[in-house]
Amino acid sequence: MSHFEDVIIDIQQLSFSRSDRPIYNNVDIKIPRGKITAIMGPSGTGKTTLLKLIGGQLNPDSGKIYLDGQNIPTLNRRELFVIRERMGMLFQSGALFTDMSVFENVAFPLRVHTKLPEDMIRDIVLMKLEAVGLRGASELMPSELSGGMARRVALARAIALDPDIVMYDEPFTGQDPIAMGVLVNLIRRLNESLGHTSIIVSHDIQETLGIADYIYLVADSSVIAHGTPEELKEVNSPQVRQFMEGLPDGPVPFHFPAVDYHDDLLQRGV
Amino acid sequence: MESLARLGRFGLNNLASLGRSGMILFQAIVARPQPLTMFPLLVQQIYFVGVLSLIIIVVSGLFIGMVLGLQGYTILVDYGSEQAVGQMVALSLVRELAPVVTALLFAGRAGSALTAEIGLMKATEQLSSLEMIGVDPLRRIIAPRFWAGFICLPILAAIFSIVGIYGGALVSIEWLGIYDGSFWANMQNSVDFADDIVNGLIKSVVFGFVVTWIAVFQGYDCIPTSEGISQATTKTVVYASLAVLGLDFILTAVMFGEI
Numbered sequence: 001m002s003h004f005e006d007v008i009i010d011i012q013q014l015s016f017s018r019s020d021r022p023i024y025n026n027v028d029i030k031i032p033r034g035k036i037t038a039i040m041g042p043s044g045t046g047k048t049t050l051l052k053l054i055g056g057q058l059n060p061d062s063g064k065i066y067l068d069g070q071n072i073p074t075l076n077r078r079e080l081f082v083i084r085e086r087m088g089m090l091f092q093s094g095a096l097f098t099d100m101s102v103f104e105n106v107a108f109p110l111r112v113h114t115k116l117p118e119d120m121i122r123d124i125v126l127m128k129l130e131a132v133g134l135r136g137a138s139e140l141m142p143s144e145l146s147g148g149m150a151r152r153v154a155l156a157r158a159i160a161l162d163p164d165i166v167m168y169d170e171p172f173t174g175q176d177p178i179a180m181g182v183l184v185n186l187i188r189r190l191n192e193s194l195g196h197t198s199i200i201v202s203h204d205i206q207e208t209l210g211i212a213d214y215i216y217l218v219a220d221s222s223v224i225a226h227g228t229p230e231e232l233k234e235v236n237s238p239q240v241r242q243f244m245e246g247l248p249d250g251p252v253p254f255h256f257p258a259v260d261y262h263d264d265l266l267q268r269g270v
Numbered sequence: 271m272e273s274l275a276r277l278g279r280f281g282l283n284n285l286a287s288l289g290r291s292g293m294i295l296f297q298a299i300v301a302r303p304q305p306l307t308m309f310p311l312l313v314q315q316i317y318f319v320g321v322l323s324l325i326i327i328v329v330s331g332l333f334i335g336m337v338l339g340l341q342g343y344t345i346l347v348d349y350g351s352e353q354a355v356g357q358m359v360a361l362s363l364v365r366e367l368a369p370v371v372t373a374l375l376f377a378g379r380a381g382s383a384l385t386a387e388i389g390l391m392k393a394t395e396q397l398s399s400l401e402m403i404g405v406d407p408l409r410r411i412i413a414p415r416f417w418a419g420f421i422c423l424p425i426l427a428a429i430f431s432i433v434g435i436y437g438g439a440l441v442s443i444e445w446l447g448i449y450d451g452s453f454w455a456n457m458q459n460s461v462d463f464a465d466d467i468v469n470g471l472i473k474s475v476v477f478g479f480v481v482t483w484i485a486v487f488q489g490y491d492c493i494p495t496s497e498g499i500s501q502a503t504t505k506t507v508v509y510a511s512l513a514v515l516g517l518d519f520i521l522t523a524v525m526f527g528e529i
């Protein structure tokens with residue numbers, strides 16, 4: 001499937017396991033440049049792990065992860081430092097530094113990677129905070145924010161350096177409908193106007209189908225389907241249908257294995 | 271057979287975690303130090319780790335010194351040598367009690383806090399997030415905390431000694447009526463700088479190193495969940511206390527045991 005004109009991240013035959021449990025087994029994923037690619041799948045399949053592999057925080061057991069021709073697992077610390085300047089990552093929990101104010105959190109990557117004067121840093125930080133609607137919260141500490149607000153501040157921090165690639169780990173979880181709409185628009189706008197490549201890990205099927213250009217469905221340590229949202233809607237595999245339609249019963253079990261439900265309930269009454 | 275395998279696995283796990291902790295120590299401290307960026311972080315950590323431990327150290331030192339004065343007096347008075355109580359208080363504090371009790375209190379007060387703080391940073395992905403921004407968490411988070419503990423413990427132990435000696439003096443002179451001239455003169459004559467004070471200092475430097483190392487490693491290596499953090503905090507206090515007591519015996523044997 002080399003039908004993308006321009007691939008920015010090319011993952012080849014990636015295998016990764018955690019204490020003998022395979023998380024990925026010979027997986028190939030290509031991320032097109034300047035597009036929004038979604039990684040979807042049941043929780044615990046290793047979506048966050050994939051983002052960490054791309055960021056060079058974890059090393060695969062085998063396989064290659066090329067970013068513009070550079071194989072990330074083979075880079076040394078200094079090369080990783082340079083390449084991470086091109087990546088922004090929005091962590092699932094926000095991961096704001098709890099000992100810094102909102103302003104300092106967003107300013108942090110700028111202070112690390114640039115030697116900009118203080119007033120320029122201030123302007124950039126306020127612009128990024130304005131984009132997520134939280135300029136007024138710049139003096140608050142992370143402990144004073146709600147979960148959804150913290151995630152938006154973290155997004156402002158992730159895009160502070162105008163990275164080429166932004167990775168979003170579950171950006172929609174815990175957002176109220178208004179913030180959700182704002183976020184969806186923001187991600188789309190960043191992608192369109194600045195040409196960011198976006199990788200979104202998400203459970204929220206409707207929102208993700210709405211903005212993704214391309215989708216990978218991962219389950220059972222491999223990619224079970226991939227394609228544009230339209231293509232995926234046509235796939236007939238029961239596993240894919242189950243996930244796309246959010247049904248509890250199907251090839252992917254929702255229930256943990258248990259004795260028969262009725263028997264279990266009746267036994268209580270004896 | 272099964273138990274043999276379990277013993278082997280236990281040994282291997284411990285060896286592996288010793289190796290990991292050594293690597294972390296090396297990368298955080300020995301490799302590529304950055305004094306300029308670290309200095310403000312270090313000052314902040316010295317405040318958290320050292321200054322905030324002052325109260326517990328001063329209060330414990332005072333009480334232990336007072337108890338030593340009382341106990342020493344009741345023993346020595348039988349031999350008519352209660353004038354030597356100053357010497358007894360000072361020697362037991364400087365040689366043993368100040369380094370050991372300070373290290374134990376420090377493990378409980380500051381070590382557990384360090385572990386919990388670093389563990390929570392790991393669980394909330396702050397360490398990952400630093401790494402993604404391109405900042406090495408070992409240098410930014412671990413190194414200043416380690417140095418702060420290493421620097422503060424000997425100073426706290428010295429404060430413990432001084433306060434303890436004043437506590438002993440308070441009880442002996444003001445309460446039990448020992449002549450203050452002989453209290454201080456006896457102490458001055460018997461406490462040797464090289465043998466007693468330096469050896470006590472060496473002990474507290476070693477304890478500072480070990481306790482802080484255990485604390486930051488347990489935090490950095492913990493399982494990033496709430497149970498994981500609570501386990502790691504317990505481990506810090508238990509391992510650090512055992513290490514302090516064991517090392518104290520070894521150091522005492524080497525320093526004072528004439529072997």
Ligand SMILES: Nc1ncnc2c1ncn2[C@@H]1O[C@H](COP(=O)(O)OP(=O)(O)O)[C@@H](O)[C@H]1O
Nearest residue numbers: 018023041042043044045046047048049050494
């Ligand atoms: N630090 C870790 N140590 C051990 N196992 C982990 C760790 N982080 C995640 N895992 C395991 O790896 C699997 C994949 O995790 P993750 O990538 O977070 O899943 P997802 O983001 O798809 O929900 C999970 O089963 C999880 O239990």
Ligand SMILES: [Mg+2]
Nearest residue numbers: 047048092169
């Ligand atoms: Mg996840």
